[in-house]
Every structure is written in structure tokens, then in C-alpha cells.
Amino acid sequence: MNVTVNSNLEAIADNWQLSKANFLDEARKELNLAQTIHITDCTLRDGEQQAGIAFSWQDKVAIARALDSLGIYEIEVGTPASSAEDEKAAREIVKMRPKVKISALARATKGDIDLLSDIGVWGANISLPIGDLQRQHKLKWDEQRYIDTCLELVAYARNKGLHVNFSPYDTTRADFEFLDRVLTAVKNSGNVDRVRLVDTVGSSNPIGIRYMVRRMKKILKDTPLEIHVHDDFGLALANTIAAVEAGADVISSTINGIGERCGNAATEEIVLTLQMLYGIDLGVDCSKLLETCNLVAELSGVPISQIKSIVGRNSFSHETGTVVAGVLEIPFTAEPYTPALVGQQRSFLIGKKSGKASIVMKLKELNLGEKTPEQLEKILEQVKIFSITNKRCLEDAEFRELVNTVH
Numbered sequence: 483m484n485v486t487v488n489s490n491l492e493a494i495a496d497n498w499q500l501s502k503a504n505f506l507d508e509a510r511k512e513l514n515l516a517q518t519i520h521i522t523d524c525t526l527r528d529g530e531q532q533a534g535i536a537f538s539w540q541d542k543v544a545i546a547r548a549l550d551s552l553g554i555y556e557i558e559v560g561t562p563a564s565s566a567e568d569e570k571a572a573r574e575i576v577k578m579r580p581k582v583k584i585s586a587l588a589r590a591t592k593g594d595i596d597l598l599s600d601i602g603v604w605g606a607n608i609s610l611p612i613g614d615l616q617r618q619h620k621l622k623w624d625e626q627r628y629i630d631t632c633l634e635l636v637a638y639a640r641n642k643g644l645h646v647n648f649s650p651y652d653t654t655r656a657d658f659e660f661l662d663r664v665l666t667a668v669k670n671s672g673n674v675d676r677v678r679l680v681d682t683v684g685s686s687n688p689i690g691i692r693y694m695v696r697r698m699k700k701i702l703k704d705t706p707l708e709i710h711v712h713d714d715f716g717l718a719l720a721n722t723i724a725a726v727e728a729g730a731d732v733i734s735s736t737i738n739g740i741g742e743r744c745g746n747a748a749t750e751e752i753v754l755t756l757q758m759l760y761g762i763d764l765g766v767d768c769s770k771l772l773e774t775c776n777l778v779a780e781l782s783g784v785p786i787s788q789i790k791s792i793v794g795r796n797s798f799s800h801e802t803g804t805v806v807a808g809v810l811e812i813p814f815t816a817e818p819y820t821p822a823l824v825g826q827q828r829s830f831l832i833g834k835k836s837g838k839a840s841i842v843m844k845l846k847e848l849n850l851g852e853k854t855p856e857q858l859e860k861i862l863e864q865v866k867i868f869s870i871t872n873k874r875c876l877e878d879a880e881f882r883e884l885v886n887t888v889h
Contacts, residue, residue: 803837
């Protein structure tokens, strides 16, 4: 999607209220945004690589349908050569003829590339480790063999009519001069459509990511650069946004941030961050985010934390008395954007931290009638005792029962 920045805060005030500093020219002067930014969602590939997750081909088709409905630009559907189930999933997803572009990962073999061509995917993500540890101790290849193999494989994939995405993974731990040589070689070959910058073990910080994006783009020039990071230090979103700020063209992410070890950057967080905090609309239907995230949670067996941003159960839940009083007056006192934008609903919890405004609101919601000031005090006192004793908030039925005991 071509990048258009919406900095008209008044026009969007009904939907969200954010820091005006985000859109000050002085604050944005160092941004180097690409003219076109896309998301390629790799839930079906790297997401499934999280230990303990095993998607059936039917699961993958269901998730692909949801991602297509969201308006994601590209889906990486897996590694078809790794199993018959993955191959079946890729074939079935291609048969769907989705609007989204379909890519898949190929290991460094022509056989993997042949299979992708036969399946009919749009793109091949050719994966070969470039980090010193991986290349020297896993591949046991010298530098020239690595370069020769890369050039041979990207040319082979291009001749098969595939969109070629070269993925020299563990990029952030590569020898920089060797990385420069590899990028120069593949760029000059004319057989690469995109290059993926991979922080395989989450070893970089935003400063390092910005540096690497700038360095790589000096060589790649108009060849798009994709960013793919891991969350080992909790920096996946920050590193992804840092890459975008420095000019990355494509973002690789997963729904709910699932993935190897600590996971990847979360697609839903990237979409909302770019749209609301940067004014960059990626064309995703945000109202379907909760539905999609819940589907992936169900099929992966990895539950969504209740405090997860955007789609967590507590994202728009309020208990503290002063907070609830403010929200009842104007929701933006305690929320950055309206819950409906992401398919959520606002809720008010009754518990230890509740105040009288919460009690009055809940009485009205449950049609329990008006109470005297004395009754309100007693109800509030009993609510706090219940919450402390049971270490949780009250369910509606429990609140109703409690109210009926106060006279």
C-alpha cells in the first residue's frame, strides 16, 4: 500500500485521542519512510515453528481465509517441502484463489524451489543463514561457496517465474563486510525482488536495526527490504517500527506474535501502531483483528494474555473507581481509541478498586433499581470484602446476589 500519512488529529478525534507530538514536523523530521509498505504475515510458517504448535492443513486454510479477509498483503504459508501436511495446506490455500499474495519458504535446494513452482505460489522465500555462527558451524561453508550458492538459487527461482525473496537469516549477527559482499552480488544479479533482514534470535536493539536497514538499503537501493524480528528481549515491535522508520518496505509478522521461542512481532500490534501512532494505513480491516486473533489462539492452543494489547480481555476493562468515573464521562480519559475499531467491547468490572460510580453504573446495567447513599456504602463495602477474600472481581450474578442482601 502506498504510504499516506494522516496527521489531521481533529478529523479522527471521534475514533482515537493520541499524543500530538507524534505528528509534529520536528518530531518526524528524521523518519525515512518507504513510499510503499506492506505486511507479509508468517503465522503459518514461523508462527507454527513455536514449540508445541502443530497446525493441520485445515487449520492453515482457516487462518489463511481469515488473513485474506483482514486485507493482509501477503501470507507466507509454510515450508511445503517439510511435510506432506504443509504441502497439502499450501496447495489448498492456492486453490482458494485469495486476494492476498501467497509465498512459501524454500530451503537452499532446487527441489524445494521446484515444489513451490509446482504448487503455484506467487513467491519463494529462499532461506540461507548468513550469521557467522550459523554459516561456519551449521553450514560449514566458506564465503565463496555461500555466495555462489545464493546466486545459483535466486537465478533458478527467477527462471521458475517466482517472486524471489532472498532471506539470509541471522542477518544481525553476520560479518558486516561479508553481508555487504553478498548483498552486492545478489543485487547485481538482477534475480532478487526482495531481501529479508532477519534478527533470528532477537539479538538487536532499535539502534542496531536502524543502522542495518540504512546500511543494507544503501546497497539494495530500489530493491525492497523486509524486516523479520524475534522477541527474545521483548523488543520485536520496537525493532520492527525502528526498521520502518529507517525505510524498510515490508514487515514480516505473526498473529498474536506467536513464533520460535519468545515469538515474533505481532501483526495486530504493527497494524494499529502504524495506523494510529504514525498515520500509516496498511489497508487492514482492524474490526476483524479480535476475531482473527481468537481463531489463531484456538487453533494454536496458545491463549491470549488478558493484558495483551489490542485483543486482550482487559484491553478495555475498567475497575478502579476514579478511572471508571472518567470513562463514564468521556472514554478517552482512560482509552487511546474506541474498542469497536478492533472488534472489542468496553467492560466495567466490580471489585476491590471500585468506587460509587461503578456501583451506580452496575445497578443501572442490571436493572437493580436506585439505592440510598447508605445502601451504596454498604454494597461498596461488601464488594471490596468479597473481592479481597476471593482475589477477583465479582460476576454479575454474584453482584446481584450481594445487592439483594443489603437493606
